[in-house]
Amino acid sequence: MSQNIIANKRIVKSKLQMAQTIILSLQQELATYIAEGSGPFLAAIYDDKGNLIAKAANSVVSENCSHNHAEMNTIKAAEKALGTYDLSPYNLSLYVTSEPCMMCLGGIMWSGIKAVYYGVPSKDVEKITGFDEGFKPDWFNEFKKRGITVYGNIEVEVGQKVLEDYIKKGKKVYKPERK
């Protein structure tokens, strides 16, 4: 087990193993999504029995919407599938190939998701791609206070490679003008 895993709660080995399997699979599928025009991020929501509820990639460019990050798209799809704006009674976990940005942290909080598992940390995403992940003061503890478990840095090397390939292929890194 990687020593780099970080969490805001004691790590439960079986949950982490499941997260490693899911995130590896998301990283592998991501190439297909990218080839079809998605941004380099993919997320999935599962229930506590391991059933897939929703899965979606980043579609900011393909759908002309700056909110369409993988996490936001997946939450929207899960809420639609379950016919609710509040996922909290369903005990759902969100798995995502990279650490959520500041917008998605808000989106996750309002959705009622109970746990977040992510792959590549934001500092690596920014270093490899140049995407701006936003300022995120102490979100591990803020999530903990709200009963949301976080496990991060899962299968980081695999995820870094996917992001490096995205850049090597000359794919778009979008961000608003900062001047």
Ligand SMILES: [Zn+2]
């Ligand atoms: Zn985001």
